[in-house]
Structure formats: structure tokens, C-alpha cells
Amino acid sequence: MDRFPAIVGDENISTQEDNLKQHSGSEWSSYPTLPGDKPFAIVMPGSTEEVSEVMKVCHRRRIPVTGYSGGTSLEGHFAATRGGICIDFSRMDKILNLHKEDLDVVVQPAVGWEFLNEELAEHNLFFPPDPGPGAMIGGMVGTGCSGTNAYRYGTMRDYVLSLTVVLADGTIVKTKQRPRKSSAGYDLTRTFIGSEGTLGLVTEATLKIIPLPQNTSVAVSTFPTVRDAANCVFRVVGAGVPIAAIEILDDVQMQCINAVGSTSRTWAEKPTLFFKFAGTPSAVKEHISLVQSLAKTTGSKTFEFARTQEEATELWSARKEALWSVMARKRAPSDHVWTTDVAVPISRLPEIIESTKSDIARSGLVGSIVGHVGDGNFHAIILYNDSEHATAEGVVHRMVRQAIEMEGTATGEHGVGLVKRDYLEHELGREGVDLMRKLKKAFDPLCLLNCDKIVRAQRPKPGEVQEW
Amino acid sequence: MDRFPAIVGDENISTQEDNLKQHSGSEWSSYPTLPGDKPFAIVMPGSTEEVSEVMKVCHRRRIPVTGYSGGTSLEGHFAATRGGICIDFSRMDKILNLHKEDLDVVVQPAVGWEFLNEELAEHNLFFPPDPGPGAMIGGMVGTGCSGTNAYRYGTMRDYVLSLTVVLADGTIVKTKQRPRKSSAGYDLTRTFIGSEGTLGLVTEATLKIIPLPQNTSVAVSTFPTVRDAANCVFRVVGAGVPIAAIEILDDVQMQCINAVGSTSRTWAEKPTLFFKFAGTPSAVKEHISLVQSLAKTTGSKTFEFARTQEEATELWSARKEALWSVMARKRAPSDHVWTTDVAVPISRLPEIIESTKSDIARSGLVGSIVGHVGDGNFHAIILYNDSEHATAEGVVHRMVRQAIEMEGTATGEHGVGLVKRDYLEHELGREGVDLMRKLKKAFDPLCLLNCDKIVRAQRPKPGEVQEW
Numbered sequence: 020m021d022r023f024p025a026i027v028g029d030e031n032i033s034t035q036e037d038n039l040k041q042h043s044g045s046e047w048s049s050y051p052t053l054p055g056d057k058p059f060a061i062v063m064p065g066s067t068e069e070v071s072e073v074m075k076v077c078h079r080r081r082i083p084v085t086g087y088s089g090g091t092s093l094e095g096h097f098a099a100t101r102g103g104i105c106i107d108f109s110r111m112d113k114i115l116n117l118h119k120e121d122l123d124v125v126v127q128p129a130v131g132w133e134f135l136n137e138e139l140a141e142h143n144l145f146f147p148p149d150p151g152p153g154a155m156i157g158g159m160v161g162t163g164c165s166g167t168n169a170y171r172y173g174t175m176r177d178y179v180l181s182l183t184v185v186l187a188d189g190t191i192v193k194t195k196q197r198p199r200k201s202s203a204g205y206d207l208t209r210t211f212i213g214s215e216g217t218l219g220l221v222t223e224a225t226l227k228i229i230p231l232p233q234n235t236s237v238a239v240s241t242f243p244t245v246r247d248a249a250n251c252v253f254r255v256v257g258a259g260v261p262i263a264a265i266e267i268l269d270d271v272q273m274q275c276i277n278a279v280g281s282t283s284r285t286w287a288e289k290p291t292l293f294f295k296f297a298g299t300p301s302a303v304k305e306h307i308s309l310v311q312s313l314a315k316t317t318g319s320k321t322f323e324f325a326r327t328q329e330e331a332t333e334l335w336s337a338r339k340e341a342l343w344s345v346m347a348r349k350r351a352p353s354d355h356v357w358t359t360d361v362a363v364p365i366s367r368l369p370e371i372i373e374s375t376k377s378d379i380a381r382s383g384l385v386g387s388i389v390g391h392v393g394d395g396n397f398h399a400i401i402l403y404n405d406s407e408h409a410t411a412e413g414v415v416h417r418m419v420r421q422a423i424e425m426e427g428t429a430t431g432e433h434g435v436g437l438v439k440r441d442y443l444e445h446e447l448g449r450e451g452v453d454l455m456r457k458l459k460k461a462f463d464p465l466c467l468l469n470c471d472k473i474v475r476a477q478r479p480k481p482g483e484v485q486e487w
Numbered sequence: 488m489d490r491f492p493a494i495v496g497d498e499n500i501s502t503q504e505d506n507l508k509q510h511s512g513s514e515w516s517s518y519p520t521l522p523g524d525k526p527f528a529i530v531m532p533g534s535t536e537e538v539s540e541v542m543k544v545c546h547r548r549r550i551p552v553t554g555y556s557g558g559t560s561l562e563g564h565f566a567a568t569r570g571g572i573c574i575d576f577s578r579m580d581k582i583l584n585l586h587k588e589d590l591d592v593v594v595q596p597a598v599g600w601e602f603l604n605e606e607l608a609e610h611n612l613f614f615p616p617d618p619g620p621g622a623m624i625g626g627m628v629g630t631g632c633s634g635t636n637a638y639r640y641g642t643m644r645d646y647v648l649s650l651t652v653v654l655a656d657g658t659i660v661k662t663k664q665r666p667r668k669s670s671a672g673y674d675l676t677r678t679f680i681g682s683e684g685t686l687g688l689v690t691e692a693t694l695k696i697i698p699l700p701q702n703t704s705v706a707v708s709t710f711p712t713v714r715d716a717a718n719c720v721f722r723v724v725g726a727g728v729p730i731a732a733i734e735i736l737d738d739v740q741m742q743c744i745n746a747v748g749s750t751s752r753t754w755a756e757k758p759t760l761f762f763k764f765a766g767t768p769s770a771v772k773e774h775i776s777l778v779q780s781l782a783k784t785t786g787s788k789t790f791e792f793a794r795t796q797e798e799a800t801e802l803w804s805a806r807k808e809a810l811w812s813v814m815a816r817k818r819a820p821s822d823h824v825w826t827t828d829v830a831v832p833i834s835r836l837p838e839i840i841e842s843t844k845s846d847i848a849r850s851g852l853v854g855s856i857v858g859h860v861g862d863g864n865f866h867a868i869i870l871y872n873d874s875e876h877a878t879a880e881g882v883v884h885r886m887v888r889q890a891i892e893m894e895g896t897a898t899g900e901h902g903v904g905l906v907k908r909d910y911l912e913h914e915l916g917r918e919g920v921d922l923m924r925k926l927k928k929a930f931d932p933l934c935l936l937n938c939d940k941i942v943r944a945q946r947p948k949p950g951e952v953q954e955w
Contacts, residue, residue, distance in 0.1 A: 118832065120721060173641070177645060192916070196891070196895060196915075198863055199862050200642060200859075201896035201898065202632070203907070203910075204903055205686075205926055206677050207923065210678055214673055229727060231727075232727065257587075261766070298729070299773055299777075302773065309767075366589050396667075426666070427666045428664060432668065435672055439671070447664075447672070448661060451662065451672075454658075454930075457929045459673075
């Protein structure tokens with residue numbers, strides 16, 4: 020502990036109780052933070068070199084480390100289950116270098132994606148990954164996040180050209196230079212993406228950016244059933260219409276939005292598809308008309324599209340308010356929201372959404388479905404109080420199990436953290452998890468970095484893991 | 488050796504001298520195969536289980552292993568520098584499962600991308616990565632290849648959903664199930680992509696596929712200089728015109744094509760851009776007209792676009808013939824062709840292409856430039872005979888060094904193999920290469936799989952590596 024002030028300065032270390040707690044969990048996390056889950060100090064380095072020096076101390080003294088940027092992750096990613104220190108990147112929040120001609124930008128880990136896009140927009144440029152509000156590049160690399168733009172533009176895995184990473188022993192590694200394409204050796208960049216702070220700490224990222232689409236529009240279409248809506252999605256995806264986003268909100272979700280009244284209109288309380296379009300003016304027009312006719316043949320009841328930018332913003336507002344509208348329906352301040360996600364091959368989507376909806380209804384909880392349906396990825400957003408925790412957990416468990424049984428995954432974009440760790444063996448087999456454990460051990464043999472996240476450091480003992 | 492027939496059958500083992508030689512190198516490889524570089528046997532398993540059994544024997548007996556599918560790689564990837572056996576996947580050449588609705592296909596490693604696309608086209612589906620003719624999925628995963636379609640559609644790294652891999656000790660690992668998107672743990676899939684057979688042997692791949700574009704077209708435009716052509720590319724890329732491909736062929740390359748006369752017309756011997764367009768009919772029209780006007784403002788001398796499918800095929804034929812037209816200019820059967828590739832941030836492209844052209848001219852060799860210019864990636868194709876080897880090597884060395892000094896990479900799509908191994912330290916630093924070595928060691932501690940490719944098993948001794 021005595022060494023850290025010499026590295027980062029006294030003013031960049033905090034041991035204040037509230038701060039420690041806030042750096043180990045959040046009210047929107049589905050991992051119930053335990054009383055012991057907190058770091059003994061928060062250390063705020065200002066540069067890659069300072070991170071490296073801090074890690075050298077931790078390595079020498081065997082101090083566990085958890086990285087922290089936006090703190091918006093959902094599965095217990097930054098719970099300090101081993102104590103130790105939290106490295107908070109908030110001072111490393113600069114856009115270091117915008118290479119407009121090369122279409123890349125070099126940023127520090129505490130740059131938020133929303134701020135980045137505001138800056139880029141001034142140059143008519145765009146960084147597509149759009150996870151939850153508040154998320155920052157460091158954590159976005161950590162979870163391999165995505166969002167509504169992934170269907171058209173890809174996920175975080177497709178937008179990182181290079182990373183500067185500090186390893187567990189303080190070694191600084193740069194995974195690539197700045198070419199847009201490379202076959203030069205093992206893909207260290209992508210090995211770190213999605214590694215949830217367990218293999219190294221990202222201190223700099225070179226991100227791919229793209230020209231801002233000249234024109235965008237939005238359309239909203241309602242369907243009698245989730246299955247009809249999903250059929251529409253299959254047709255649109257199968258026809259290769261290059262839409263920018265395709266999202267589903269179920270009837271419960273639309274009810275929540277109406278009940279909260281945070282948008283300027285009242286919506287039909289039906290399964291609803293939200294489409295975003297982007298491209299040249301004539302391409303956008305053409306795509307809207309193609310989607311409209313496909314929606315019609317699959318039983319859409321309504322189809323509205325925006326004629327102005329204001330109308331587009333209004334139509335999209337319901338999608339934007341989804342999570343908040345469920346949170347606003349808390350019966351008491353102590354209620355929680357469990358936001359979980361899975362992904363399945365898209366043909367299986369109607370079946371799993373329908374059975375999850377029935378399961379939620381049977382449970383007596385309020386829970387909505389919101390999906391990045393073009394990717395086969397959807398969320399359940401479930402309200403529960405402390406006494407309903409096991410009920411909520413049961414719903415989530417059955418949803419994840421069904422996704423895995425459908426050749427899907429326990430998480431499409433939120434990551435594993437602590438909550439989904441023991442599903443990996445069902446999804447990938449013991450051999451796959453053992454290989455992940457080897458990878459972890461090669462990079463961090465002392466298990467200092469976010470130890471026991473993604474995979475347990477040791478194979479679990481009999482009885483340690485919940486029944487399948 | 489005695490165990491292999493029991494696993495795969497006598498008829499699936501070859502020790503025939505010519506065959507052994509052919510499985511260790513090719514006439515188009517830039518690695519000069521040495522007399523000792525050959526396996527003692529070629530083993531042809533028919534299933535993942537047989538590969539696993541073969542690897543268990545190799546593991547027990549410490550037998551080195553090199554994987555082989557299409558044999559089209561260029562940098563000595565399958566040279567059997569340690570002897571041992573070659574596992575030839577030619578019997579594993581089936582398309583196992585086409586999931587049309589999910590837009591994925593499960594294939595064995597010896598499926599060629601051209602054959603796959605013929606089969607997919609019958610269902611109006613398309614697999615974009617288009618490396619050299621003859622390349623097969625196993626090797627395509629190995630090199631993390633790409634091709635002309637990468638600018639629009641991405642590389643092999645973007646089209647593999649999941650792999651079944653046999654590790655060095657025979658363990659069978661599946662890296663994912665079939666969701667199109669997943670954040671479930673370390674990205675094992677992408678760890679194997681680009682690993683050139685050094686971490687495991689791919690026995691099955693689940694590939695992303697997309698709907699076949701309804702309409703495609705081609706345009707060809709000539710420019711006074713490479714720099715003018717490159718400026719046109721910047722403008723097109725910067726404007727975000729979603730073209731399907733954008734390729735450059737230099738004046739020497741166009742001369743070769745004319746000299747060989749393998750296309751149905753005579754081309755202007757000028758730096759030439761080849762554009763491919765894909766999309767709905769009106770989008771294609773719009774994109775052509777956008778590109779035409781951008782080409783004009785950057786000084787194009789001619790701009791032709793196809794009005795029919797036949798014209799499109801004719802215009803694209805020059806691009807298709809590039810490599811063969813240089814090979815056809817061999818002065819003697821003993822002449823060689825050295826095809827190398829680098830990638831740089833796209834703003835640096837004109838400078839490195841110009842200096843490489845001057846360097847080739849100074850060297851007295853015939854060498855053309857062909858580039859996937861939208862990705863900042865280009866090839867030099869150089870003719871040389873045995874006495875000119877050092878001269879050719881010098882040109883390639885200076886081109887690679889310049890690319891690395893421009894924050895680029897030693898290889899954009901061909902991979903490292905043996906030839907580019909010692910450039911990695913210049914590109915990534917010793918720390919990056921050391922981390923790659925750790926990764927290799929974690930996956931293959933005995934260094935049985937294609938040992939010494941990508942990274943040397945041990946750090947090189949002083950004097951072992953060429954001067955920078």
C-alpha cells in the first residue's frame with residue numbers, strides 16, 4: 020500500500036467506504052455483492068506507465084486487482100471478491116489521436132462511447148458499438164460488448180484494431196500497430212477482447228471508425244404474436260436487406276413504456292419491431308419499402324416510418340426507454356432489476372422468447388423481453404425484490420439452459436462475470452473450459468487479475484456448482 | 488508409425504517420396520524448402536476422432552505434426568522443418584450441415600471456398616472470404632485469410648462462428664456453439680484463427696454465410712499515377728460508399744496482363760482501380776455514379792462500368808488474371824514468383840507503393856503491385872531466378888520494414904509462416920512476441936504442432952536473425 024502514493028500521488032488513492040462499495044457493485048448488477056466484496060483501496064493511475072508500476076507492486080506483493088471504467092457491467096464483473104485494489108481508470112479519459120484519413124482513433128480506457136461519438140460526429144465519423152449508457156472503452160473491450168448496431172456493423176470485436184495492455188506482472192504489451200487488417204501472428208487483440216479484465220488491463224485502444232451514415236430513418240411495426248414478428252425478421256435478414264438495426268420489444272415492454280409515459284406518445288401494446296435504416300437517401304427509401312412489404316406478408320398490423328429526423332427520434336424513443344421504463348416500475352426502492360441476455364441461432368428465437376415469456380408469467384414477476392433480434396440475441400428484464408430472488412434466478416436459469424440446449428450461448432453481449440461462469444462447461448464442455456483455464460494461467464499465473472471471473476481458477480468441487 | 492495404420496487404415500498413409508515433398512512446399516511459396524524439410528509420412532484421417540487418436544500417438548511419442556489442406560499458403564507454413572508426420576485433411580472434405588435460416592454452414596477442413604460458394608449459390612447464399620484459388624477452410628482458418636471481398640464483408644476472422652479443434656495431446660475442443668454473437672468467455676475461436684496450425688488442428692468449422700447479393704457490377708478506372716488512384720480510394724472510402732471491393736493494379740501489372748493476352752481485350756497500361764458493387768439494383772446504380780464522380784475529381788483518365796453481367800465478368804477478368812499473368816512471364820521454368828503482402832494505415836499507401844515500385848525498378852527484377860487498397864493491404868509479385876534470390880529478398884525486406892515503420896504490419900493476409908517470423912519483434916516489440924510464445928506454450932507445451940512457425944520456440948540467439 021505504501022508504494023502506491025509514490026506512483027500515482029496521494030490524491031489519486033481513495034479508501035473512503037462508500038467509494039470502495041461503489042467500486043465493487045451496482046444496483047443494476049445481477050450479482051448480489053456480499054459484504055466482504057470490496058477492495059481495500061482505489062488507485063487511479065494517469066498513464067500506461069503508472070498502471071505498469073502499480074501492477075509491478077501488486078505482482079511482487081500478490082495483491083489482487085480489479086479494473087474499473089464505466090462500472091455498467093451486469094454480471095458481477097468488478098465485484099472485488101478477493102479484496103485487493105481496484106484500478107479506476109477515470110483519469111485516463113482522453114481521445115489521444117484521431118486519424119481521419121485512416122479511419123481510426125486512439126483512446127484511453129475511460130472514454131465513453133457516447134462522448135466519443137459526439138466528438139467523432141463533428142468530423143462526420145462514427146463508432147458503432149452502442150452498449151448501455153455510461154459504458155466506457157476499457158469495459159467495452161472487457162465484455163466484448165455490442166448493442167443495437169451490431170446487426171449491421173458488428174460488435175466491439177470488430178472495432179478494435181489494437182490494444183495497449185498491462186499484464187499481471189506489469190509488462191506493457193501492444194497487440195498490433197494500426198493497419199486495418201493483419202495476419203501477423205496470434206490474434207492477441209481478440210484474446211484480450213471479452214477477457215473481462217482477467218488477462219490484462221487495457222490502457223489504450225486503437226478503434227476502427229467509419230463514415231457517419233448520411234441518412235438514417237426508423238420504422239416501427241406491430242405484430243399479433245412474437246412468432247409473427249420473428250418471421251418478419253427471418254424474411255428481412257434472409258433477403259439481405261442491409262438495415263442498420265432490427266430490435267424487438269414484447270407486449271409487456273410496450274406496456275411498461277406506456278405506463279411510465281416517458282415518451283411523447285402511446286404505443287400499441289403488442290410485440291413490436293423497431294427498424295433503423297442508414298445509407299444514401301435512395302437506399303434508405305428502398306430499404307424501408309422492402310421491409311414494409313416483408314412485414315405485410317408476415318402479418319404486421321401496423322407499419323409506421325419516419326418522414327423527418329424528429330419523427331425518427333420519436334419512433335426510436337420507445338426502444339431507448341426500454342430498460343428505464345422497467346426500472347421505473349419498481350414497487351419499492353429496494354426492488355431490483357435483473358437484466359440478462361442469451362443468444363441462439365436465429366431460427367430458434369421465437370420458441371425461446373415464447374417459452375421465456377410464459378415462464379415469467381408463471382413466476383408472477385414483471386419481466387419484459389427486448390431483443391437484438393437480427394443477431395438472435397435478446398434480453399429479459401425482470402423486476403424482483405429480495406424475497407423473490409430465487410424465483411428470478413429460476414427464470415434466468417431456465418432461459419440460459421434453454422439457450423444452451425438450442426446450440427446458443429449463455430450470453431450474447433453482457434459477458435460471464437461471476438453469474439454465468441458455471442454455464443460455460445455446459446456450453447463448451449469441460450475441455451473448452453479447461454483450455455480457457457490454461458490460457459488464463461499462461462497470462463496470469465498468480466491469478467491476480469479479476470481472479471475467478473469467467474472461469475474458476477480451479478475446477479469446481481462436487482456440489483459447488485448448481486444442478487443443471 | 489506402427490499405430491497410424493490401425494487408426495486410419497493402410498490405404499490412408501503415404502510414404503511416397505514425391506508425395507512427401509509436395510506436402511512440404513510448393514513452387515509458389517516464398518520459403519525455399521530445404522532438402523531435409525519433409526515429413527516421414529502423410530497420414531489422412533477421416534474424422535475428428537481419428538485426428539484425435541493420431542495426435543495422441545504423436546503426443547506420446549513426441550512426433551512433430553504439420554497440418555495440410557489446400558497447400559496454397561506462401562510463407563513456408565507447411566514446410567516440415569522438424570520432419571514428423573503431415574496430417575492431410577483431404578478425406579475430410581464434406582459440407583456437413585447447411586442451416587439456411589440461421590445463415591451458417593458446418594464444414595470439414597478440406598472444403599474449398601470456391602466449391603462451398605458453388606453449393607451455397609444454389610440456395611442464394613454466399614461465403615465472402617476469397618483468398619487464392621484452391622485454398623481450403625482449414626488453411627483459411629490457419630492464416631486468417633481474406634481477399635478482395637474483405638473491404639466490404641470482412642476477413643476470415645469475421646466468418647467463423649465456431650471451430651472443432653484437436654489439441655496437441657489429442658483433446659477435442661469445440662470453441663463455441665452456433666449463436667451469431669457471443670460474449671461467453673475467452674475468444675478461443677479467434678485465438679485459433681491465424682494460428683497457422685501451431686495451436687491445434689481444425690477438424691470442423693461453423694461458418695457465417697450471408698444472402699447472395701441480388702445485383703453486382705464492376706467498374707474500372709485508370710489514373711495517371713498510383714497517388715491519384717490512391718486519392719480516389721481515400722475519397723470513396725471516406726465518403727462511406729458501400730462498395731463490394733476496391734482493387735488496384737499498377738502499370739507493370741497491366742502490362743503483364745496485356746503481354747500474356749489471357750483476357751479478351753487490351754488494357755491501358757496505367758495504374759488502374761477495379762471496383763465491385765453489390766446490392767439492390769438502384770443501390771448499385773447509385774454507388775457507381777458516386778464513385779464515377781469521385782474518380783473524376785481525383786483525376787481519372789477513364790471510367791468504364793459494366794452494363795451487363797458479361798461486361799462485368801470481362802472487366803473483372805484482368806483482376807482475376809493478375810497473379811497468373813506474372814507467372815506466365817517466367818523466362819525459364821526454373822524461375823520463381825515471390826508473392827508477398829503488407830498492410831499499412833491507408834493514408835500511407837501511396838508512399839509505400841511508390842517507393843516499392845521504385846525499389847523493384849532499381850533491382851532490375853520484374854515485379855507488379857496488386858492491392859486490396861480499401862484495406863491498406865497490397866501485394867508485390869516478383870519474378871526471380873535462383874541467382875536473383877538475394878535481390879528479391881532485399882526488395883521484400885525493404886517493403887516489409889517500411890510497412891512496419893509506417894505503423895503497418897508485415898502481413899495483411901498471407902500470415903507469418905517461417906519467412907516473416909523475425910519481423911514480429913519489430914512490429915510488436917519483444918514483449919508481444921514473448922506473450923505469443925507463452926500462448927503457444929500453454930496450448931502446445933511440447934511444441935509438436937508446426938513448431939517454430941509464427942514465433943520461434945526459443946528467443947533467437949545473437950546473430951541468428953537478419954539485421955533490421
